[in-house]
Amino acid sequence: MARFKGSLAILILAAFLLILPNCLAQSIDSYSAKFIIVDSKTVASYEINLSEAAQVQFRLPSDAKALDVYIDGNKQEVVLSEVLQLSAAKNIKISYVTEKFVEKSKKYYFLTDILFPLDIDKFNVELILPQGAVLDTPNSAWPAPSEITSDGQHIILKWGSGDLERDDSFAIFVIFNKSSTANLLFIISIIVIFIAAAFIFLVFRKKARKEIDKHLFDSEKSVISSLRKANGELWQKQLQIKTGFSKAKLSRIVRNLETRGLIKKIPYGNTNKIRLA
Numbered sequence: 001m002a003r004f005k006g007s008l009a010i011l012i013l014a015a016f017l018l019i020l021p022n023c024l025a026q027s028i029d030s031y032s033a034k035f036i037i038v039d040s041k042t043v044a045s046y047e048i049n050l051s052e053a054a055q056v057q058f059r060l061p062s063d064a065k066a067l068d069v070y071i072d073g074n075k076q077e078v079v080l081s082e083v084l085q086l087s088a089a090k091n092i093k094i095s096y097v098t099e100k101f102v103e104k105s106k107k108y109y110f111l112t113d114i115l116f117p118l119d120i121d122k123f124n125v126e127l128i129l130p131q132g133a134v135l136d137t138p139n140s141a142w143p144a145p146s147e148i149t150s151d152g153q154h155i156i157l158k159w160g161s162g163d164l165e166r167d168d169s170f171a172i173f174v175i176f177n178k179s180s181t182a183n184l185l186f187i188i189s190i191i192v193i194f195i196a197a198a199f200i201f202l203v204f205r206k207k208a209r210k211e212i213d214k215h216l217f218d219s220e221k222s223v224i225s226s227l228r229k230a231n232g233e234l235w236q237k238q239l240q241i242k243t244g245f246s247k248a249k250l251s252r253i254v255r256n257l258e259t260r261g262l263i264k265k266i267p268y269g270n271t272n273k274i275r276l277a
Contacts, residue, residue, distance in 0.1 A: 027051050027119040036128045037110065040102055045095035056092055058084040061100040068095045107136055108178065109215065113171040113256075120164040127157045129176050136175040138194040143172075143259045148191050155190070167248055171256045173215065219245065223253050224262065224276070232276040236265075239274050 029049040036043040048056070060067070060082050069076045070093040071086060078084055086092065103109045110127065131153045135141065147158040157174065164170075216224065226242040227234055234242070240250050254274060257263045266273040 027121060028116070030122040030124075031116070031120050032124050032126075033114065034126045034128075035101065035110070035112070037102055037130050037133075039130065040104065041097055041099050042101040042110075043095065043097050044101070046093070048092045050090050050092075053088040053090045055088045056086040058086060058092075058094055060084065060096060061098040063100060064096040064098050066095075066097045069093070108133070108176050110172070110174040110176070111215065113169055113217075115169045115252075116164050116166065119166055120162075120168075122160075122162050123164055123170070124158065124160040125170070125172065127172065127174060129155045129157070129174075130178060133176045133178045134190050135194070136177055138190070138200060140175040141173070142261075148194055150191055167252065169252050169256060171259070173260070219243075219249070219253055220257055223250070223257060223274075227263065227274065227276050234274055235268075236272040236274055 027050075029051055030047075031049075032047045034045045060080075062082055064080065064082075067078070067080055069078050069084070069086065070091075071089040072091050076086070078086075084094075101110055101112055103111070114125075116123075129135075133155065135155065141157055143159065145157040146160050149156045149158075155176075159170070159172065161170070222243050222245075223239065226239055230238075230242075236250070236254070239254075240247060243250065245253065254263065254265060254272075258265050261277055264275045264277050266275060
């Protein structure tokens with residue numbers, strides 16, 4: 001797990017786009033990301049449609065290979081580097097292969113965190129697990145997917161959202177196992193259990209939290225640690241002082257931890273009380 005923890009900082013940078021809009025570009029009409037896991041590799045593809053043409057800066061993992069870039073439908077020849085400087089466009093498609101998103105110890109872990117520098121009207125993500133792979137438990141995906149399906153060989157997880165604001169982020173963490181004996185019936189049964197037994201979430205909740213805690217980002221660990229030292233509850237301003245984070249950064253961290261069910265945000269007038277769940 002040492003290599004996994006050491007690669008988190010690189011993974012975060014590799015997982016999101018930094019879009020530099022010109023004065024006309026105010027928002028992203030749609031943002032799509034698709035991740036296909038094959039063995040230890042991930043085929044990552046992104047499509048972004050902007051309201052107006054804008055220059056784009058795209059960060060790649062250090063091990064990115066098989067890079068394809070399309071600008072407004074035209075394939076571009078680009079030099080492979082960790083930061084791509086792309087010409088102004090309204091439609092951008094980028095795909096590559098990397099080994100940075102998946103880590104293996106006793107289980108397999110998929111982790112990415114996507115940051116949005118502009119308002120987004122529509123956002124969706126699709127993750128396709130390897131052939132025969134299954135979720136570690138029915139609640140091994142955070143946040144909970146909006147849809148789980150199967151093509152008979154792969155489990156497919158989908159997330160979607162709308163009206164996301166500038167500086168929002170979307171973190172995905174999935175624990176899965178590979179099974180050489182998995183078949184269609186077994187995959188379907190896992191999906192049925194996941195959908196029909198939502199109440200089991202309470203039973204697995206404590207165990208899931210311990211699992212998550214091992215793989216939190218350093219900034220998230222700082223927030224959880226500060227809350228634990230304060231008997232599980234702090235005003236958001238107190239938490240900001242203790243962690244030293246900016247208001248915007250702390251808000252993103254709180255939102256991600258709340259999505260995973262690790263904390264609760266309780267509004268009080270113009271501020272919030274943050275409490276361990």
